[in-house]
Amino acid sequence: MNATVISTVKSHSIGHYRQTERRVFASIPGVDAIRNATTEEERSALMARYPDAAFALMTASSLFCRDRELNAIHLKAYRAILEGEPVANVRYRYDWELEQYLERHLWDD
Numbered sequence: 001m002n003a004t005v006i007s008t009v010k011s012h013s014i015g016h017y018r019q020t021e022r023r024v025f026a027s028i029p030g031v032d033a034i035r036n037a038t039t040e041e042e043r044s045a046l047m048a049r050y051p052d053a054a055f056a057l058m059t060a061s062s063l064f065c066r067d068r069e070l071n072a073i074h075l076k077a078y079r080a081i082l083e084g085e086p087v088a089n090v091r092y093r094y095d096w097e098l099e100q101y102l103e104r105h106l107w108d109d
Contacts, residue, residue, distance in 0.1 A: 020082045021060060028053050028087060052087035055094075073097045 025031045030050025034057060037043035047054035059078040065071050077094040081087055 017078075017082065024082050024084070025053075025056055025060070028056050028081075030054075031056060052091070055091050056081050056087055059094075069101060070098075073101060 028050075030046060030053030034043060034046045034050065034053055037046055055077075059074055059081060062074040063071070063078060065074065073094065076097070077090050080090045080093075
């Protein structure tokens with residue numbers, strides 16, 4: 001786990017977040033359907049049908065990336081969803097922050 005995640009979640013355990021995730025994500029239409037999809041085609045179709053659910057699941061699966069700044073963007077979105085902010089609002093802010101990040105790092109490497 002990287003330092004950004006540790007410093008941001010030290011007031012709660014990962015278990016606490018995962019427990020909250022199960023409760024909150026269950027209330028987002030399409031999350032259970034996407035999780036229970038049996039084929040990649042079915043999963044893709046469901047993700048297109050339920051973009052908020054797809055976004056919420058993406059944030060949960062992207063928490064531990066190697067880039068510190070990008071990780072902070074994912075974690076911020078994940079926590080906002082868990083705190084009950086409307087997913088569409090979180091997605092809008094996430095897209096803006098990601099675009100800013102990409103512009104800052106366009107010429108890296």
